[in-house]
Amino acid sequence: MKEPLKLRAHHGMCLAFFEGKGYSSAFTENMEKVLEEMEEDTPLELCREKDIICRACPNLEKGVCITGEKVKAYDEKVLKACGLQPGSRLTWQEFSNAVKHNIIEAGKRKDICGDCSWTEICSRREQAENGCASTPE
Numbered sequence: 001m002k003e004p005l006k007l008r009a010h011h012g013m014c015l016a017f018f019e020g021k022g023y024s025s026a027f028t029e030n031m032e033k034v035l036e037e038m039e040e041d042t043p044l045e046l047c048r049e050k051d052i053i054c055r056a057c058p059n060l061e062k063g064v065c066i067t068g069e070k071v072k073a074y075d076e077k078v079l080k081a082c083g084l085q086p087g088s089r090l091t092w093q094e095f096s097n098a099v100k101h102n103i104i105e106a107g108k109r110k111d112i113c114g115d116c117s118w119t120e121i122c123s124r125r126e127q128a129e130n131g132c133a134s135t136p137e
């Protein structure tokens with residue numbers, strides 16, 4: 001059995017809205033690699049600290065995210081909304097379904113990470129999927 005990939009819980013949301021652009025090229029390339037790896041059914045272990053997405057992020061300094069408490073709060077909210085714990089092991093398919101059902105379709109995205117500096121990316125995507133691409137925030 002493959003070693004599980006560590007994934008911060010709130011990255012389930014960043015990945016759900018990922019469209020291959022909007023971030024630096026190194027960060028985007030890493031996101032694509034991670035998605036490919038996860039789609040091969042590599043198990044995930046959910047966490048609230050540095051993970052496989054953070055490794056290519058300019059906000060990671062000496063192994064710690066400079067937006068520390070803010071993103072930890074996102075992790076906590078995602079775990080709670082999905083009924084999961086740090087250390088929960090599941091496949092990407094299971095986790096992305098949980099995020100989709102419990103957060104995105106339940107209309108909770110903005111409550112969880114509406115103050116993220118990249119919220120525009122997810123908001124645009126959400127509006128496009130709901131068929132109202134020009135609706136203001």
Ligand code: SF4
Pocket residue numbers: 008051053054057058059060064065066067071
């Ligand atoms: S902002 Fe922080 S939590 Fe998000 S990818 Fe960068 S280092 Fe990780």
